Amino acid sequence: MKPWLNRMTAVVSAGKERGEKMVKQIKINAVESLTDKFRKAKSLILTDYRGMTVQEMTGLRKILREQQVEFRIVKNRLAKIAIQKAGCESLDEFLTGLTAIAIGYDDPVLPARILSEFIRTSEKLKVKGGLLEGKKIARKTVERLAKMPGKQEILGRLACLLKSPASRLALSLRQAASKLAYALKAIEDLKKTEVG
Secondary structure, eight states: OOHHHHHHHHHHHHHHHHHHHHHHHHHHHHHHHHHHHHHHOSEEEEEEOTTOOHHHHHHHHHHHHHTTEEEEEEOHHHHHHHHHHTTOOOOTTTOOSSEEEEEESSOSSHHHHHHHHHHHHOTTOEEEEEEETTEEEEHHHHHHHHHSOOHHHHHHHHHHHHHHHHHHHHHHHHHHHHHHHHHHHHHHHHHHHHHO
8 A cells, every 4th residue: 555545544534533523522512402401491392394495494483583482403313312311201202203393491382382373374394292391292282282371371361360359459448448438427417416
């Protein structure tokens, strides 16, 4: 073998090893990042995005981002490892084919609702299943979750309910005070007529 060919083979071989180590480190970092996101998430919705155009995907990401929901395309194998490390129930049955995950950090209903609305206009996106507070949920449960009121809506209703009894109490106290004032005035008038 020619000496220059030996040197070239050695350089390529060393570069290949460095490249493999680099790829492995990238995967380790990706798993750590996903694990952290999955631990913080209130809900994860797994989808199959097969057939979606770049324009549709960009539009969906924009809608989700505006609502503080993250949408990531993931490698199934890395997602399986991250889900396991996050201490969540296994989603192996959903992690097949092309997978993108909507991650909701604040409102667990919001990702399901946004994806459900998007699916009505674009039937290419399919919900596979997901996690709610670390527990596995099937596609049908995700659909039911999408119909539930969101966190903000529930808080608004609660505020109205709490305000209503307080308003009634204030009105009752006001009425009682005015009745008492009328009664005291009537007693005063009665005493004046008795004395005079």
